[in-house]
Amino acid sequence: MNREKFYRQLPGVDELLRAPELAASIKKYPRTVVLEAARTVLADLREAISRLDEDKLVGREFSLKKIAPVVVSIAEAAVKPDLVPVINATGVILHTNLGRANLAKEAAQAVFEIAVNYSNLEYDLEQGERGSRHDHVRALLKILSGAETAAVVNNNAAAVLLALKALARSREVIISRGELIEIGGSFRIPAIMEESQAILREVGTTNKTHLQDYQQAINEETALLLKVHTSNYRVVGFTAEVEIKELAEVGRAKNIPLMVDLGSGVLIDLSKHRLAAEPTVAETVAAGADIVTFSGDKLLGGPQAGIIVGKKEYIDKILKDPLARALRIDKLSLAALEATLRLALDEDRPDKIPVLAMLLAQEKSLKQRAEVLSEALSKKLSKKITIEVVKEFSKVGGGALPLAKLPTYCVAIVSDDISVSELATRMRTGSPVVIARVQADRVLLDVRTLKDEQLPDVVKTVSDSIENG
Numbered sequence: 001m002n003r004e005k006f007y008r009q010l011p012g013v014d015e016l017l018r019a020p021e022l023a024a025s026i027k028k029y030p031r032t033v034v035l036e037a038a039r040t041v042l043a044d045l046r047e048a049i050s051r052l053d054e055d056k057l058v059g060r061e062f063s064l065k066k067i068a069p070v071v072v073s074i075a076e077a078a079v080k081p082d083l084v085p086v087i088n089a090t091g092v093i094l095h096t097n098l099g100r101a102n103l104a105k106e107a108a109q110a111v112f113e114i115a116v117n118y119s120n121l122e123y124d125l126e127q128g129e130r131g132s133r134h135d136h137v138r139a140l141l142k143i144l145s146g147a148e149t150a151a152v153v154n155n156n157a158a159a160v161l162l163a164l165k166a167l168a169r170s171r172e173v174i175i176s177r178g179e180l181i182e183i184g185g186s187f188r189i190p191a192i193m194e195e196s197q198a199i200l201r202e203v204g205t206t207n208k209t210h211l212q213d214y215q216q217a218i219n220e221e222t223a224l225l226l227k228v229h230t231s232n233y234r235v236v237g238f239t240a241e242v243e244i245k246e247l248a249e250v251g252r253a254k255n256i257p258l259m260v261d262l263g264s265g266v267l268i269d270l271s272k273h274r275l276a277a278e279p280t281v282a283e284t285v286a287a288g289a290d291i292v293t294f295s296g297d298k299l300l301g302g303p304q305a306g307i308i309v310g311k312k313e314y315i316d317k318i319l320k321d322p323l324a325r326a327l328r329i330d331k332l333s334l335a336a337l338e339a340t341l342r343l344a345l346d347e348d349r350p351d352k353i354p355v356l357a358m359l360l361a362q363e364k365s366l367k368q369r370a371e372v373l374s375e376a377l378s379k380k381l382s383k384k385i386t387i388e389v390v391k392e393f394s395k396v397g398g399g400a401l402p403l404a405k406l407p408t409y410c411v412a413i414v415s416d417d418i419s420v421s422e423l424a425t426r427m428r429t430g431s432p433v434v435i436a437r438v439q440a441d442r443v444l445l446d447v448r449t450l451k452d453e454q455l456p457d458v459v460k461t462v463s464d465s466i467e468n469g
């Protein structure tokens, strides 16, 4: 086959860029972006010519008029922000893929101020000399946890890695087999242990570990006792685990510190709000843990961060480790964390923190919001579609409170013309983006994770998805 004639029809890059069809784009977008788009399109076409049979190529046009709009759309896509806000209608509060915790307005404002200005990040204003970035949250964390001191790093995985390396490198760490968990991604306790160069000494069995299992494993090489809160799953039935209090006593008697990785940093007593009791940070410290680590963006409701609270002698050692510099928290997260912790001081108003407001939302107000949304959708949508408010359950997500089923209300949508998966896809690629919960026979919009001011946006995307597909 003679492919040459097809290649010859293709314009050159310069010719393409000079085309009147591209003149507006060249003005609007950076030249490099349009150039790259033109190269991409021409390369794709050349590749198609080399691959396709002649009968498929005949009739295809390689004219400027055909090619230019493709270049424009690629250039357009290239300059659009890629990381964008989405509306979370899944009801999963700490949806890891959707960025976990929403920050409070106060925290976002603090981020803005610190982002566009210089700050006293590492500057002691009273002494006029170098300070520490940990200073800005230490006092707050001491109040909230009851611990002697505190430090913060990039995330909780980093906190665990750093603490293990600083306190137990080349020495043994005793942990129950039932706590050798995987959090997701590549965070597995045995893998983190290996990274830290601490030696894993597992004791007990998957379902039962007794105090004597720990006691028997202790030797001169033991550097640390470790308890990991199995935050994303539960062993139920014939089980036994050792309380922090008992384990701390064993450690104290042998002068071996006890570290507890709590995963989700719960600061308030959830059982007061008719939720399953999760050990709070303060309870864990009070029970005798020497080092406690937890996340900033799980139930604490702040930014991604890893928080370490505990005894000064250990935290000093942790901060002196060279790895601490590599894992340090950045100033924007620190600003958001400080603001969030200030909100957390108000025990009577946990709802000042959006994650907790979503977690503690009352059924009555959820039902009301679902009814408002359902009515607005019914009014807007003329086509054959069934919309109803249904009672459902939301999940906490983020590997926290895995068994909690939070009663909620959803708007259920069934269309006669569009399949459930197609409708969800259109909403996901709509503007603004709406991520819904998909069941076999319907699309659910769980209002627990929606803000009132987002409801008109949800109506827009849903109606666009149904009417214009």
Ligand SMILES: *Cc1c(COP(=O)(O)O)cnc(C)c1O
Residues within 6 Å of the ligand: 155, 156, 157, 158, 160, 183, 187, 228, 229, 230, 231, 232, 261, 262, 263, 264, 294, 295, 296, 297, 305, 306, 398, 399
């Ligand atoms: C989530 C979790 C981690 C990891 O925390 P990140 O802040 O996501 O790095 C570590 N340990 C436990 C028990 C967890 O639940």
